[in-house]
Amino acid sequence: xxxxxxxxxxxxxxxxLQQLCKHWSHxxxxxxxxxxxxxxxxxxxxxxxxxxxxSLTVEVEAANLPQLEQVVVDHIxxxxxxxxxxxxxxxx
Numbered sequence: 451x452x453x454x455x456x457x458x459x460x461x462x463x464x465x466x467l468q469q470l471c472k473h474w475s476h477x478x479x480x481x482x483x484x485x486x487x488x489x490x491x492x493x494x495x496x497x498x499x500x501x502x503x504x505s506l507t508v509e510v511e512a513a514n515l516p517q518l519e520q521v522v523v524d525h526i527x528x529x530x531x532x533x534x535x536x537x538x539x540x541x542x
Contacts, residue, residue, distance in 0.1 A: 451494050454519060455509045456537040457541060462530065463501030469529045470499065470522075509542065 460466065471489060472481035479490040487498045487499040495512040506526075512518040523537050 451511050451513060452515050453509060453511045454539045455542045456505065456517050456519075456539045458506045458508065458526075458535050458537055459504060459535065460506055460535060461504065461513055462533070463506035464506075466506055466526050466529050467499045467501045470497075473525065490519075505540065508537075515539075525526045 455475045467487045468482060468484065471480045471487040474489050474491075478492065481488050482499075485501050487497075489497040489499075489532070491497065491512075495518055496510070498509040498511075500507045508522055508526075510522060514516055519537070519539050527535060
């Protein structure tokens with residue numbers, strides 16, 4: 451299954467990681483802590499997250515990567531409305 455990764459500079463990485471995991475925990479299998487998260491969207495679609503003091507790393511795995519990348523970006527940008535985040539997706 452194709453994968454891509456984006457490292458996003460932010461001092462609020464843990465907050466966004468936890469918000470995304472909590473948001474999707476109502477529909478999908480989710481495991482998370484303040485520094486790591488995994489969201490299993492089913493059908494081979496997975497989002498892995500890790501947070502440190504300066505960045506949020508997001509790895510997505512899906513047959514249709516661009517679509518899942520955009521869904522993840524849309525959600526995180528909504529949570530981070532006070533700052534402008536840059537997602538530079540790279541195949542992994």
